[in-house]
Amino acid sequence: MRRRHFLSLSAESVGGLLIYSLQRTPLRAQSQSGTIRVPLKFFTEKQALLLAAAAARIFPSDDTGPGANEAGVVLYIDRQLASAYGRDRFRYTAEPFLDGPPELGHQGPLTPRQIYSEGLAQLEGIDTLSPEDADAKLRSIERTPFFSLLRQHTIEGMFCDPMHGGNIDKIGWQLIGFPGPRMSYFSEVDSYYGKPFRPRPESLSEILGRPVTPSEDEEPA
Amino acid sequence: MRTLKPVDVVIVGGGWTGLLMAKELSADSARSIVVLERGPARKTADYIDDMDELDYAIRLRMMQDIRHETVTVRHTVQDRALPVRQYGSFLPGTGTGGGGEHWSGISYRYLPQSFKIASHLRERYGAARLPEDHALQDWPVTFDELEPFYWQAEQLLGLSGKAGNLRGKRQPGGNIFEGPRSHEYPTPPMKRPYLAELFHQAATKLGYHPHPLPAATNSQSYRNPDGILRSGCVYCGYCERYGCMIGAKAQPTNTLLPVLNRRRNFTLRNGCWVRRVVVESGKARGVTYIDVSGEEVFQPAEMVMLASWSINNTRLLLLSKIGEPYNPATGKGQIGRNLTHQVSLPAAMAFFPQPLNRFIGAGSAGVAIADFDADFLDHSDLGFQGGGIIYTVCYGFRPMANFGVVPTSVKSTWGSDWKKAALHHYDRTGRISFYGEHHSYRSHYMDLDPTYKDKYGDPLIRMTIDWTDNERRMGAHMSVKAAEIARAMGATEITPHPGLRRYDATRYQSTHIQGGVIMGDSPENSAINSYHQLWQTPNLFVLGASAWPQNPSVNPTLTALALTHRAAHAIRTRSLL
Ligand SMILES: Cc1cc2nc3c(=O)[nH]c(=O)nc-3n(C[C@H](O)[C@H](O)[C@H](O)COP(=O)(O)OP(=O)(O)OC[C@H]3O[C@@H](n4cnc5c(N)ncnc54)[C@H](O)[C@@H]3O)c2cc1C
Numbered sequence: 189m190r191r192r193h194f195l196s197l198s199a200e201s202v203g204g205l206l207i208y209s210l211q212r213t214p215l216r217a218q219s220q221s222g223t224i225r226v227p228l229k230f231f232t233e234k235q236a237l238l239l240a241a242a243a244a245r246i247f248p249s250d251d252t253g254p255g256a257n258e259a260g261v262v263l264y265i266d267r268q269l270a271s272a273y274g275r276d277r278f279r280y281t282a283e284p285f286l287d288g289p290p291e292l293g294h295q296g297p298l299t300p301r302q303i304y305s306e307g308l309a310q311l312e313g314i315d316t317l318s319p320e321d322a323d324a325k326l327r328s329i330e331r332t333p334f335f336s337l338l339r340q341h342t343i344e345g346m347f348c349d350p351m352h353g354g355n356i357d358k359i360g361w362q363l364i365g366f367p368g369p370r371m372s373y374f375s376e377v378d379s380y381y382g383k384p385f386r387p388r389p390e391s392l393s394e395i396l397g398r399p400v401t402p403s404e405d406e407e408p409a
Numbered sequence: 410m411r412t413l414k415p416v417d418v419v420i421v422g423g424g425w426t427g428l429l430m431a432k433e434l435s436a437d438s439a440r441s442i443v444v445l446e447r448g449p450a451r452k453t454a455d456y457i458d459d460m461d462e463l464d465y466a467i468r469l470r471m472m473q474d475i476r477h478e479t480v481t482v483r484h485t486v487q488d489r490a491l492p493v494r495q496y497g498s499f500l501p502g503t504g505t506g507g508g509g510e511h512w513s514g515i516s517y518r519y520l521p522q523s524f525k526i527a528s529h530l531r532e533r534y535g536a537a538r539l540p541e542d543h544a545l546q547d548w549p550v551t552f553d554e555l556e557p558f559y560w561q562a563e564q565l566l567g568l569s570g571k572a573g574n575l576r577g578k579r580q581p582g583g584n585i586f587e588g589p590r591s592h593e594y595p596t597p598p599m600k601r602p603y604l605a606e607l608f609h610q611a612a613t614k615l616g617y618h619p620h621p622l623p624a625a626t627n628s629q630s631y632r633n634p635d636g637i638l639r640s641g642c643v644y645c646g647y648c649e650r651y652g653c654m655i656g657a658k659a660q661p662t663n664t665l666l667p668v669l670n671r672r673r674n675f676t677l678r679n680g681c682w683v684r685r686v687v688v689e690s691g692k693a694r695g696v697t698y699i700d701v702s703g704e705e706v707f708q709p710a711e712m713v714m715l716a717s718w719s720i721n722n723t724r725l726l727l728l729s730k731i732g733e734p735y736n737p738a739t740g741k742g743q744i745g746r747n748l749t750h751q752v753s754l755p756a757a758m759a760f761f762p763q764p765l766n767r768f769i770g771a772g773s774a775g776v777a778i779a780d781f782d783a784d785f786l787d788h789s790d791l792g793f794q795g796g797g798i799i800y801t802v803c804y805g806f807r808p809m810a811n812f813g814v815v816p817t818s819v820k821s822t823w824g825s826d827w828k829k830a831a832l833h834h835y836d837r838t839g840r841i842s843f844y845g846e847h848h849s850y851r852s853h854y855m856d857l858d859p860t861y862k863d864k865y866g867d868p869l870i871r872m873t874i875d876w877t878d879n880e881r882r883m884g885a886h887m888s889v890k891a892a893e894i895a896r897a898m899g900a901t902e903i904t905p906h907p908g909l910r911r912y913d914a915t916r917y918q919s920t921h922i923q924g925g926v927i928m929g930d931s932p933e934n935s936a937i938n939s940y941h942q943l944w945q946t947p948n949l950f951v952l953g954a955s956a957w958p959q960n961p962s963v964n965p966t967l968t969a970l971a972l973t974h975r976a977a978h979a980i981r982t983r984s985l986l
Pocket residue numbers: 421422423424425426427445446447448500501502503504505506507508509510511512513514515516649650681682683684716717718719721773920921952953954964965966967969
């Protein structure tokens with residue numbers, strides 16, 4: 189049995205937002221001070237802090253709006269890696285693993301979990317660096333498969349349906365004006381030419397009025 | 410191995426072609442039909458939960474499970490092929506409805522000249538202008554012979570669009586380059602999402618002939634000749650890679666299955682993985698498969714139909730040792746030859762000053778021009794043959810896959826500057842795309858991989874395929890044209906496609922892989938006749954786009970359905986056996 193790890197989020201950064209706990213029950217961060225402890229499924233607390241620091245440099249919180257921290261990108265990645273995806277559920281993994289030209293895609297034997305564990309080890313200390321130094325550290329690994337996975341997962345965690353753990357309170361969708369799933373655009377499709385149509389985003393379970401099971405919870409762990 | 414009760418017809422694969430053949434043949438109630446489908450059962454009601462980008466468009470919940478089976482790819486016979494470990498350039502479907510459940514529905518007819526391409530090019534340019542190692546071949550069927558069956562397929566789907574050539578008369582607003590139609594489309598064109606409207610206006614201004622993409626995502630409700638009523642599309646945008654929750658997109662489960670479910674002579678068995686076709690003394694006797702409980706069984710049948718999609722059809726024949734495998738060194742053998750993959754490019758990314766609401770759309774809501782298709786452009790100074798359509802489709806752009814694209818003036822791909830630019834451009838980016846012809850070449854083919862296996866230990870298919878200068882020059886030319894259209898649409902920054910280099914198995918191109926079991930007019934130049942019937946084994950039929958001698962520019966499914974209708978018609982009326 190793995191020791192329980194938690195990620196402590198500053199209540200200030202997530203104040204008033206709806207976070208889904210790992211049991212998928214909504215947890216509203218009401219207080220404006222102190223910390224909120226979210227249990228982790230795959231990472232250790234130390235790894236989660238390194239990851240949070242890296243993701244926050246890829247998709248920073250700045251004057252253009254919230255970023256990876258507020259959206260809970262770490263929680264998204266933690267859940268994905270804890271699920272079958274982390275063990276390569278979505279890859280053909282028969283041997284032999286041989287190198288090939290880039291057009292044949294990633295051929296290595298490492299699972300996403302292994303890629304993260306190795307990659308995060310290279311980011312040791314990034315959570316204590318200044319933004320400039322953290323960026324320099326990330327630039328030094330920019331061409332690795334780990335970094336491209338991390339960048340991709342950061343975007344995914346910003347804009348996934350909140351049931352997957354990221355995009356807390358649809359903060360990523362609000363940022364880009366994406367309505368989320370919606371039953372119909374029949375009248376809007378040709379009546380908003382050149383004008384933004386920006387309804388308040390809703391998640392899948394909100395429009396359906398019932399919970400939906402994401403694939404990471406379906407597969408036996 | 411247990412032997413099951415014999416049936417008249419066993420069909421391998423419950424997708425578009427398999428279920429259509431089943432519907433046509435089961436109309437005769439005396440004939441017993443079994444469809445074996447290796448994936449799960451599906452129905453419209455399942456799709457209400459599918460509006461989730463991660464599970465459906467990224468983790469690809471509806472596609473064939475890549476852990477169990479994939480393909481290997483190499484560029485030339487000298488290279489070592491490696492497995493496609495994660496889906497990339499195409500997405501094979503699985504489950505009832507196959508790829509037809511999560512397709513986009515863009516449904517063109519091929520051009521009359523496409524069916525005679527080899528003779529056409531020879532006559533027009535002389536044999537010397539054709540690439541040295543080409544394997545182009547005329548089809549054994551003409552557009553005129555196929556026209557009534559195209560019309561049947563279009564009614565089946567309730568296709569939306571605008572005719573451009575009605576019985577020889579040009580129709581403004583339609584695709585004036587198309588072959589003559591006997592009828593107008595069953596339903597009017599779809600609405601134009603904003604980007605499509607911009608494309609329409611710009612193409613008109615430039616003197617081209619824009620027309621609505623022919624759409625199986627229907628513009629309004631429609632009752633087809635089988636009495637199946639489907640509603641009109643609401644442009645939800647969860648379409649390509651998803652099933653339609655309201656049945657507006659024609660899918661095998663909402664057009665064919667409701668008819669089949671009423672027929673007592675039809676049985677669909679899910680979870681059945683066919684491994685071999687059994688042939689004895691020139692006659693197919695049935696198929697062996699692993700059923701849903703894991704037991705291997707033999708299903709005897711009077712007639713066997715492979716409808717498992719192009720790659721799988723080819724593989725099943727090779728695994729069953731039916732016909733002679735193609736050998737690129739000698740040119741001998743018919744099974745596996747003429748592998749093609751539709752050229753499909755994001756020809757230009759266009760960055761606009763105004764928002765586009767591009768999450769609104771449908772898999773085939775868009776506008777195209779065919780002014781650069783086939784031989785409608787002057788090739789004299791171009792250095793390539795063929796062409797294709799330039800189009801924009803507003804299929805409903807979702808953020809996980811599309812966020813982060815920025816103009817080349819932005820130098821970073823992460824961090825504050827990138828984020829700022831990406832946020833600004835997110836809903837202001839449009840894609841102008843190109844679908845092009847892919848000629849067949851003697852060196853492009855499929856055979857069995859010597860190393861990698863599927864979950865039952867059967868060898869994977871090995872694809873040997875690459876781009877040649879013909880496709881590279883065509884792509885480059887079309888990117889220039891697409892960029893001109895983007896400029897006329899008002900784009901302020903444009904990134905043209907960087908150019909095709911090697912065949913790239915990691916970038917989604919289209920699920921339009923053709924060839925392997927091609928049709929022709931004799932056993933010397935083909936594996937099957939124009940009724941999809943194997944020359945050597947007349948009670949074995951191989952349906953779908955594995956029959957294509959080469960790839961005309963546009964998408965294959967409508968033609969696959971028309972040819973299935975034609976084969977079914979011949980079986981029912983002329984008793985081909
Ligand atoms: C994302 C996407 C978008 C597309 N968009 C378009 C489009 O806009 N226009 C267009 O024309 N086409 C489009 N297509 C392609 C279209 O889906 C296919 O051309 C069409 O479905 C092919 O029909 P088929 O009957 O040959 O194969 P499918 O419909 O794929 O059916 C084959 C079936 O056979 C089953 N099968 C395979 N092997 C076995 C076996 N050994 N035993 C038992 N069962 C087996 C599979 O599980 C599958 O269900 C698209 C495809 C995808 C994936």
